Amino acid sequence: MLQVTLKDGSVRSVEPGATLASLAASISRGLAKAAVAAKVDGETRDLTYALQSDAEVEILTADGEEGLKVLRHSASHLLAQAVQNLFPGTRLGIGPAIANGFYYDFDSEHVFTPEDLRRLEAEMTHLAKENFPYERREVERGEALAFFNGRGENYKVELIEDLPDGVPISMYTQGNFTDLCAGPHVPSTGKIKAFKLLNLAGAYWRGSEKNKMLQRIYGTAFEKQADLDDYLFKLEEAKRRDHRKLGQELDLFSLHDEGPGFPFFHPKGMIVRNILEDFWRLEHQRRGYQEIKTPIILNRGLWEQSGHWDHYKENMYFTKIDDEDYAVKPMNCPGGMIVYKSKLRSYRDLPLRLGELGLVHRHELSGALHGLLRVRNFTQDDAHIYMLPSQIKDEIIGVIDLVDYFYRIFGFEYHVELSTRPEDSMGSDEAWEMATGALEEALQAKGMDYKVNPGDGAFYGPKIDFHLRDCLDRTWQCGTIQLDFQMPEKFDLTYVGEDGQKHRPVMIHRVVYGSIERFIALLLEQYAGAFPTWLAPVQVRVLPISERHEKYAQSVVARLREQDIRSEADDRREKINYKIREAQREKIPFTLVVGDREAESAAVAVRRYGQDNAGSKMGLEEFVSLIQEEIRSKKSVVPQLHGD
Structure with missing residues (x-):
């Protein structure tokens, strides 16, 4: 008799030559009916496969991946x-x-x-x-x-x-x-x-x-x-939420034949972008990061030293300056190395967390370009952390906590994958094992579930990837943590230890947004263009009912702007219902209608985007307090899938 170990750890005895179908039937009639295939010692097989030796078996059904x-x-x-x-x-x-x-x-x-x-x-x-x-x-x-x-x-x-x-x-x-x-x-x-x-x-x-x-x-x-x-419904919903369509309708950005893959950001798009960058800066300053800026074009020798010339050349753009070869940076890392080496570092300086919102350029095939999701130039929210070997675990956990905080603010769920050594890699087996083990240890210390993604690491080190799940159940790889023992060696990075001798630091590459452009695209589709109040380019639009109410409307706008609330008045000679519909179409979080009663009592009639109401009346100062709290709390609401 053969001994078959099932996924739950139980063991069953079967005759040699028993098929996987008969094994499923021996477990239960329902499983036999639902089974589509099975894994035998990790390899997926047809149900007609005959067992000839002891094995670990998992029966697969179509309700699993x-x-x-x-x-x-x-x-x-x-x-x-x-x-x-x-x-x-x-x-x-x-x-x-x-x-x-x-x-x-x-x-x-x-x-x-x-x-x-x-x-x-x-x-x-x-x-x-x-x-x-x-x-x-x-x-x-x-x-x-x-x-x-x-x-x-x-x-x-x-x-x-x-x-x-x-x-x-x-x-x-x-x-x-x-x-x-x-x-x-x-x-x-x-x-x-x-x-x-x-x-x-x-x-x-x-x-x-x-x-x-x-x-x-x-x-x-x-x-x-x-x-x-359900899937087909979400496909249609995805078309409605397409960030390219919404970006044009909301006047956020545009794409042109004069620069394929190079997006143009409009004033409203720049507001969203700047808010995201300001939020990034503030939260990183709170966690001990220092911001740097490195050049876009750097000498070929630097890219040869980093390994990009050999491992990433087909994705790079090149130019000549004074008869020497230069490359437009596809990544920020080598510039960060130069900043680290600009002065002598002590063990007391570590961990050193250097962050950069760096513009990078990568050559993508024209057929792969897709709105802001796949472009040829984008801003990476990079940071490089230089540390002692003893600090690795705590630094990785710190980055995990930061990424988790950001994604929860924006209302994203996510899962984690650990990507291991690829075939085209550099460095010793020992260094790779140490780096991979350190990432695993940090994930386990956080109690995080994760999937191992064999062979998908960077050429210089293993990585933890964060895959966002949006409201349409699509996943997007954004944040990443890469542990690197190779770059410090290639660039001869050192610090002076307690013993007065020079030692090699360990390095983390990490991003949270991944790409500002891509993250904006994901937010547009997640929110169906209806940004939460703290992110909205226009947070309040004030609608005077008639010409005689325009002065009061302007005073309301002035009061809101005093409190740094992005607001504007719609004083066009149009009917009020038309102006309300326009504000809804532009997905402005708050619309304030003002007429005689509001002007007489320093009040406003408040309409919130997506809510079908006639406007609830409240005092202007009460509204200011309400919206300030909503902005401060960064409240995010993902719109329902059945429409605006």
Whole structure:
């Protein structure tokens, strides 16, 4: 008998050759019905996989992340089957599961249209009801090449030819359709019930512009129809909240052909930006940071010394000055090293926390540019902390606390990932192990749940990444903490220790916003453009009912401005209801309507954005106190998903 250890630690005895499906059935009938695949000693397998030795096994269902990935991969095969049924002669590219869905690339004489997506969905529904099993078969290289060559599937042939010797080659068949695939898949097409084809795009074969452009069909799939409906609703909500659309409507920023990827900030956008930067400065000063500013252009020798010339050159911009090579900085770190080395440092100076709101430039492909989320120049809220080895844990915890404070202020939830050593890295195994261990120790000391992200660290050190979750359940990587033993060595950074000798400091790179531009985009979409009062470019608009009330309206504005409340009067010769609607459209937090009664009693009729009311009357000074408290507390309210 084989001993199978389940995820909960319990052990079951099974006969050699028992399948994962039979194991699931022995646990419970409900689990057997819900199962889509299983992990055996960490490797995901089909439920038809037969156990031949003792193993650790986790049964996967589609209500979990890994099980849902299997379901979506199977849905991509269902799509490919539907395409070849409806459009014979179409050749297949690849069809992986991706975040929130799947895609499949096709080479077809037919140009797919939105109407075709509806036809394909209907065919997929038919094929799903046929409940074809996904049947795996491992074959020799020659047999696989002969099979796909015989069908004219040149892209599959190329993939097979590029496989290293000794790698198992497997094919999956469902009904009349066979594909090259490592798997795993759900037991049958009948498991795929809630799916939707979303959109069309072009994609170069294997991501190279030298190759043919294929047609990519994107889709998504969920275990339940209710989950799919919720996702589709949030997709529509995301369109309504698109920061590019809101940025234009609210006159915050613009993007132009004269500078692709280089955003232009307008006066109102600069107000939001400056508030974020002022908040950053204040909170960092409170925590012992000192602000610096380093040049945008620096000599090639510096970038060679830092390692960027060898590891990051393709993302950099270059220029020549006096016949010497210079680079526009893609990162602030090397400039910070020069500041550290500008004077002799003592152990008494450490930890030294140097912060910079530094403008950096990185070359992004034009197809990757996306509003403020992916640009070619942006401001990083960098800080570099130089410290003694004994201070590492406390400094990392201090940064974690700072990041947590910022994200809670803005109403974001987040999760944490620990990214470890990548293949293209520098430094010794010992230094990497020490750095990774220090980050893990700090996370554990804080009692934080975290996911290990193997191989995704920076080339100079491991990192902790903070992934924000917005109100639409999307995640965005913003804050990061990178522990670095490499840069201090490369730049020969030293401090004089208690023993009077020179020693090497340890260094942390960290950001909170990540990028000011990107963070503004996230805030716009999180708040649907309705910034909380403390962030709003215009906090109050005063609306005189008629011309004779304009003088009082201006006096109200003057009183608010005395208290540094951003306010303005709308004295256009328009009806009051029109002006109220305009203020709502511009998402101004407070609208004050003033007429005879308000002018006579030094009062205002207060309307709050998003609330359907006729305006509650209160004394002007009472309103000043109310809004001052709201600004001071930095109260944030995320608008409901069903509209403004």
